[in-house]
Amino acid sequence: MVYALAINSFLLPNKLGEGGVTGLMTIFYYWLKIPPSLTNLVLNGILLFVGWKFLPKQTVLYTVFAIVSISFWLRVTSPLQFNLHDPLVAAIIGGVLMGIAMGIIMKGEGTIAGSTILAKIVNKYWGIKTGSAMLCFDLVVALPSFIWIGFENMLLTIIELYISAVVLNKMLALFVAKRSFMIISAKSDELACALAKLNQTGITLLDGHGYVSNEPKKIIYCVCDANLQVKVMHQIEQIDPLAFVVLEEVRSAYGGNLIKLL
Structure with missing residues (x-):
């Protein structure tokens, strides 16, 4: 629910992008008006096959539950949109909510698929912090997004991604300090x-x-x-x-x- 609120209430109304599959969700929404809930279900379903090979089966099953839940909450929270005068505020709030949501999900041994599956794999085999690895993968999608959201909003998206990665690392450290x-x-x-x-x-x-x-x-x-x-x-x-x-x-x-x- 927190994850869906970050997207529907702060990112989409202020035309901010995201990284990974979430970034593709926002791009398809701006470009083709495809509902984020549908994009989330289809793209993450494909990436689950990668996770099944490299991650514990329990994590993959929890991820399936998380994907379905996120799609449900994306539909439920779609009317809750806040058009803020300063998009930087939306980037900060959205980044904090994203980090908190992913921290809770990963604490429960799940992922939200997308770049989090890749980040989990990198963390498992190379020991890189989950949030930092996820930031690198997310930037691959976020950087070209200026074509649809503009250069300024692309920079704000990078700020949002950085904040969410920092919050995620802090959340995981807090849980296992x-x-x-x-x-x-x-x-x-x-x-x-x-x-x-x-x-x-x-x-x-x-x-x-x-x-x-x-x-x-x-x-x-x-x-x-x-x-x-x-x-x-x-x-x-x-x-x-x-x-x-x-x-x-x-x-x-x-x-x-x-x-x-x-």
């Missing part, structure tokens, strides 16, 4: 026990050696959800205020009950 801790402490065993109970996952103890002190050290390494960051720091401060702590953001983690590449 992780933090890694590397802790050097004189109370490593006590601290590791407390963190294991707090984090409910494994804690790794590494053998180290202090170069300056010339003493053996135990190094604690753990990865936890971002929402546990403050609790972990508080636990460390309570047990060993003198502990040396290195905290880092984790873009992706894989294995066990952790998360795959974004």
Whole structure:
């Protein structure tokens, strides 16, 4: 529904394009007046064959559901059109809504077909961020669109695509945000026990050696959800205020009950 609102309420009324299949939907609408719901169904149906070969079957089945849902909501929301005085506002709002919608869909292990299928494949085999890969594919359609929507609107479309890619990357990172801790402490065993109970996952103890002190050290390494960051720091401060702590953001983690590449 959010995806359909972005197209019907902000992109089409302000003559903005899009990338991938969505971009072709807008071009066919401006050029031949073909309903976006029909274009979405036909073109994405073709691209599903590619996804069936390279992506998990569950993802493809969820994508079928997403395509049908989007076509339905494109029909339902077609009367909700906002002709804004400043098309830049439409590009910004449309980009944010697109990013949010695709983030929710991809969080559910689905895609909206089109360039998102290709982006998922690139992410799976080369590890490139999904939003960034999708932006590259979308530009292939968006750049020639100036023939139908004009040069200025084509530039606004590129702004909208960039915003949606940034929002998508942020959304996916938000859903799977992780933090890694590397802790050097004189109370490593006590601290590791407390963190294991707090984090409910494994804690790794590494053998180290202090170069300056010339003493053996135990190094604690753990990865936890971002929402546990403050609790972990508080636990460390309570047990060993003198502990040396290195905290880092984790873009992706894989294995066990952790998360795959974004």
